[in-house]
Amino acid sequence: VAEPLVYLNGNFLPASQAHIAIYDAGFVQGATVTEQTRTFHRRPYRPENHLNRFFRALHYTGIDIGLSHEDLSQIGEKLIEHNAALLDPGDELGLIYFATPGEYRTYSPRPARTTPTVCVHTFVLPFELWAAKMQNGTHLVTPSIRHVPPQCVDPNIKCRSRMQFYLAEREAKLADPDASALLLDLEAHIAETNAANFLMCAGGTLFSPTTRNTLPGISRATVIELAADLGIPFVGRDISVFDALEAAEAFLSSTPFCLMPVTRINDRPIADGKPGPVYRRLLSAWSRRVGLDIEKQVIDGAARRSAAKGPNATGKTTA
Amino acid sequence: VAEPLVYLNGNFLPASQAHIAIYDAGFVQGATVTEQTRTFHRRPYRPENHLNRFFRALHYTGIDIGLSHEDLSQIGEKLIEHNAALLDPGDELGLIYFATPGEYRTYSPRPARTTPTVCVHTFVLPFELWAAKMQNGTHLVTPSIRHVPPQCVDPNIKCRSRMQFYLAEREAKLADPDASALLLDLEAHIAETNAANFLMCAGGTLFSPTTRNTLPGISRATVIELAADLGIPFVGRDISVFDALEAAEAFLSSTPFCLMPVTRINDRPIADGKPGPVYRRLLSAWSRRVGLDIEKQVIDGAARRSAAKGPNATGKTTA
Amino acid sequence: VAEPLVYLNGNFLPASQAHIAIYDAGFVQGATVTEQTRTFHRRPYRPENHLNRFFRALHYTGIDIGLSHEDLSQIGEKLIEHNAALLDPGDELGLIYFATPGEYRTYSPRPARTTPTVCVHTFVLPFELWAAKMQNGTHLVTPSIRHVPPQCVDPNIKCRSRMQFYLAEREAKLADPDASALLLDLEAHIAETNAANFLMCAGGTLFSPTTRNTLPGISRATVIELAADLGIPFVGRDISVFDALEAAEAFLSSTPFCLMPVTRINDRPIADGKPGPVYRRLLSAWSRRVGLDIEKQVIDGAARRSAAKGPNATGKTTA
Amino acid sequence: VAEPLVYLNGNFLPASQAHIAIYDAGFVQGATVTEQTRTFHRRPYRPENHLNRFFRALHYTGIDIGLSHEDLSQIGEKLIEHNAALLDPGDELGLIYFATPGEYRTYSPRPARTTPTVCVHTFVLPFELWAAKMQNGTHLVTPSIRHVPPQCVDPNIKCRSRMQFYLAEREAKLADPDASALLLDLEAHIAETNAANFLMCAGGTLFSPTTRNTLPGISRATVIELAADLGIPFVGRDISVFDALEAAEAFLSSTPFCLMPVTRINDRPIADGKPGPVYRRLLSAWSRRVGLDIEKQVIDGAARRSAAKGPNATGKTTA
């Protein structure tokens, strides 16, 4: 059977042969820098923005991968070309880049590869996980665990040292297995979920936390651009749970699913507890920009898989 | 050529075949719990203490590995038996356990293994990295990066979500390539280095940071026991850089190297800038307890490797 | 029908006539200082300790109630004498003192009473709320809401400005309607629940948070004394959720119910998830001290009420 | 004699019969949500804004009072109609709404009312307390007590859990019995007084703390609107005591008195220590908007009461 390809340290490998050493520093210490984009119509979305952010984080952390922006761009193109051909019709790909400082020599049977580990790989967008939430809204719960502050690790670095996300999700799932954790910072301002930025709309203005405590998502940037096109001003500022609960609408933005309405926080409804008109307008504008109906693609994709799996299939994630 | 064995998810594999999927949650999110012991005379040192701590962290994080304390103990025994046989005379092994929540299903070509990833492996203790520092003392530098506070990730969990360690080391190396970073907590108290606990001796008493901001190392516990045997009282309390600089002696404790004198912080000497008598007494007591001269083993081992490598060999680590 | 009496501002009134003005400063601003004891065999338990703490808080807040320790003691005696006579056999009383700065003149139809409001009243101990939890243990959940820090209101003042408790309980109930909120302080150390102190037992020692972030409960003091009698040393120190989860046992102490085992935190079991031997020893010692079986009194009382209410009665609290 | 009416839990009662149970949760825990407006010419000022904020806080705290915005509006109208008829000519009313979660069942002789307590009542505006300060300016003193941070209770909730205000006022009165406490937040930024928002004017711009650490007062919103009408831009930002002391003017805004000049902080004058032109312009604009001279009404009212009380009357508040 044909397999997706993975780029790893200079080679294009079948996915089943792509793995990292148990003594890779990215695994031993979480010192992995990562980035992610997705396809629309099987073309990568804003890869240049994502690669720019990837290189900024590599620069800050001092990991020199020995590849240029152009190199990574071509690798991504090649992977999408090959891997998209394996997809069911209607499916799309996520595209992930990551780099680590290389192997941790002390743990390795010598000689270790001490140049950075670089990988690019794809995954099939899991529409089945999003369909219900895009239609009805999602529920966020604030855990007692706080987001790591910039004194320790700058939230602008998309890294994989995220135990706080894992612990926070566990707490949030106690309150609702379908909820996601909305992490607060040490001052109790809303930061982000483990996979998405938080935005809200109040008094006709779009708000989102600043980059002081949150990753400046490319999808968040897209939302801000779309809002500007629709005449909706944007302001970045500290947002409390109180502010969010009193908003007219709230949503999450994330590269894989684009935009998802938030309709409850800590089991309190936002406005009437249903996805609102700004969400719909923004998602429509985004759909127009990429030439496909984003929500419909998700719903159709979820239905298709549900049918394929039969009556016992569920959309639960595991990790 | 014979290879060390690695235990991974139920199998004993040659080290060259032991790797984790690039979509393992331990790698994707840093949600890896780990633990480490070492051998003396090729017998594991206090494995029960290390396994107890490993199971405590698994309990807190809710990762159920489906193996008992006894199971892991036997796996470790088996690995040591096999792998120690491959060692040069005079060498010893480090023994590492780690577990992750399993594979991150979304990224994985289905079906993913969603039960926890469990691994036990060994490495050769790098005596060559320690010999000079054990004889002359090491230099610690306080970086601007702070240790992650317990509001986010409890420092008692030995996990692999440690980007702060990576960033801190980079800063410390600017001041001195041979120095290690001494991370401070948000209140500027001494926490730990990326691999060791900090202890100091002042007025005849042994002090170390409390478990509020530092991992309660098993080696630190050993030092406290040895000190008690020598009639040296121990007090756990917040320690500032000022306190440390005015101490009579300071040292690091860590499973692989046991004890190492700290003779300078931020280029200021501690006392006369040389390893002190309490260090020597503690290390001697530890040597008696394990039936070998710990410092001599390190120095001899380093010399042996240096000879083997020839005149151009260096002891520099890479990651 | 005979009614319990309430002491209010110099008068002994039937409970149904005891109320405070809507413009009392204790209600307008939460500036109410309070204290609480209970009876065993219908005699007040350690009233002198509780009154001492009450007067300390009045002193700190500068509320001069114009009554002496002896006066309040006699008022309490009189209320217990009268009100206990109305109890079902087997029941006991809680006894509450509170004082406020008096009426807030601006809001009041003149002339306002501007001397402090002072009240002493009783309530029937709600055994039905405790029986199951004393036998099987209770579940604590850490909310995102933090305890008010001493920079704002010293936790040593038992006051009624506790909106944080109300908000925290709401969050904890999302995870489990039978759980109570375990509030953390701003540094993520365990503080207290809205009605009880937290204690735990580890390595043969009893631990509890210090008075830095928690009310120094009289029942907590009793537990410490009982532990000393049983040869169990006590140490006050900062405690993390990690520490608590790795304890051998944990419990809550509170004036009304004395001692209650904590068997789960955030749905993780403590030890084997059952009430432990130290809990039983401490409660037995306490029972001996007061001359009745505290747990049995609760269980019998709960059963009695359940029988009286019939099959549909439930023990749910409302506020 | 005719008495003002109070709305309480469905009934309109004479003020002398309006009181709450000593076991009401609003009193037992400070879990009271409140709101306040006032009349001009005996018509309520912006009641819709105040009721909106009241319902937002009820929503956040999850207190469902079972009454609509319209219901509360009509209750307020009815109270004003009745109670204003009892006023001396020239007087005006304050109108207060509050709600609590209901009675605390454990403390209550059963059966307790467990639906929320809802009350609406009025009070006569105390012009005599404001006259001198509106003419000459008021003095603010920064106490050591800090405002409760949003990690604990969001400052956007106008609640009655405000012991910090009580304690802060006591400290400020030590420095000057006529001063009010200007509470700082944990970072030492100006928050608010116990009854008013802080605003200042510098370089032709109006500034006020953001809603991060302060209640977004309706009167503060009015000031911002009036300023816009006068061509004075407004910026919400963190303000230090240093900033305030170097401002051209500072003032307090509050529903009952509208606007009051601040002329000294910690006994240092602001500018020349006298009420300034922006204050006068804003108050004139506000007076025009409501159709009466706000300052004159206060001064005349204070004089009238002083005359009525005779030579020994004083305007000191008690609580």
Next chain:
Amino acid sequence: VAEPLVYLNGNFLPASQAHIAIYDAGFVQGATVTEQTRTFHRRPYRPENHLNRFFRALHYTGIDIGLSHEDLSQIGEKLIEHNAALLDPGDELGLIYFATPGEYRTYSPRPARTTPTVCVHTFVLPFELWAAKMQNGTHLVTPSIRHVPPQCVDPNIKCRSRMQFYLAEREAKLADPDASALLLDLEAHIAETNAANFLMCAGGTLFSPTTRNTLPGISRATVIELAADLGIPFVGRDISVFDALEAAEAFLSSTPFCLMPVTRINDRPIADGKPGPVYRRLLSAWSRRVGLDIEKQVIDGAARRSAAKGPNATGKTTA
């Protein structure tokens, strides 16, 4: 007329000729390290302890004064010998050491002296400022200004970068011109006054803040020793204003005046508001140790000066 001598940069000068350049780094940046002792019977008290602390601070700050402990000791002896001869009978000297990094070259007409500035000088102990407070107790007021935290400047360094003390004193004097500021740390624990350590006695134990937030005064160490001699145990721990107000006694320790009772904080009395028995026992023990009645010396000295100055003399300090 004979003048006291001052040691400055290698020379013994008449006091009137001892001054520092306006471009000395100690003045330009507050980078001055200092230390202070006093005489009893015109012999220096524990000079070795004070010099040890002085050298510890010089070590931490990296200022190498080129003089030994013995050198400074002899300089102090010489100054005391000469300057004490100029005293009125019954008077004693304070002895001050300070050092700075030297002159700030940029500001200086070249060539600047870039070796450290070192000075030792004396002053007459101002008994007249202490007499009333030693007899009746002093009043402390907590200002809004906080002590500088160890993240910035370690409180163990006795340095002259103390603007916070100056600002705090101004605030405290607003509440009471005779009060001193009791600075709190960022967590609202008691730190110290601008010139003294805080200690208190409760339940038969002596308490004082730890060296985490306060200078470990030599006089504080003396008090701890004296307490041990008297069988009073000592515990260093965080102390709140609440704790202090509920203490049996409180006092300040400082090199010049030894011990002074604190009888009020924020205008609330401690116990009965009078100096207590532990204060008297400690001061007596101290007096025995130094062979003179410390309190009597102060009172007599104050009376002597008052008589000398005539009816208009006052004991007010200026800066």
Next chain:
Amino acid sequence: VAEPLVYLNGNFLPASQAHIAIYDAGFVQGATVTEQTRTFHRRPYRPENHLNRFFRALHYTGIDIGLSHEDLSQIGEKLIEHNAALLDPGDELGLIYFATPGEYRTYSPRPARTTPTVCVHTFVLPFELWAAKMQNGTHLVTPSIRHVPPQCVDPNIKCRSRMQFYLAEREAKLADPDASALLLDLEAHIAETNAANFLMCAGGTLFSPTTRNTLPGISRATVIELAADLGIPFVGRDISVFDALEAAEAFLSSTPFCLMPVTRINDRPIADGKPGPVYRRLLSAWSRRVGLDIEKQVIDGAARRSAAKGPNATGKTTA
């Protein structure tokens, strides 16, 4: 030989006779308020702005120097007139004002001068220290020492209580003797260096920290004005090290040297690691404004001095 004059406490003295008493409160406690300007063509630059800021700080600290803005202005004029005449051609002056609360009476041989100490003096701008850095850019290193927070001393007060600067510089010099310390605040936002404001340019906008954690420099204000003239918008906001490293350009502004490019932070380059076009445009605009080429003046001045000193001269600073 002719000497520069210094104004000190009412007198104009030769520089060699200008010094302060060792018991001046500005030296004893760091309670010195200061301000600084410089000349261009030997005329003071914006003296009115600097004097305004000086008087604001004097107002806040309550130091009344008894001189008017006009008085100080004339003193400055007089000093420049006299002292500039002594300069080499091509040199310029820095002009410093400072004031302290006066002499600390207790330490002073009586009678002390208890009115404020006021001084105005000049220094020759040290072009030789800046020439290389203005051409190639400077290196900033973030130390572990944090800037003093506004809870303690407001950063808007240009005072001389700056031990944190001294300690921070020592740490930064460990990493690079030519680097300056870039102090972070307690939240890890960039504050300032010990002598300059930090600014950066990203996406065509100029950014700088707000006055919340940094001194609002007059030169920073000049840069903002110049940027506005060039059509470059300015935004004050919190800036992280990550933000700075990803900027297009960064620079320092300071009164003596105006503007200096920052090309590396913690040894990571900013952009291509060379001074950028915005720096050049801003410095050119500034040069036009003051009628001389600022960079050329520095380079020529440095060369002139180097020539004068001969082959062994170095430009190293000492303190």
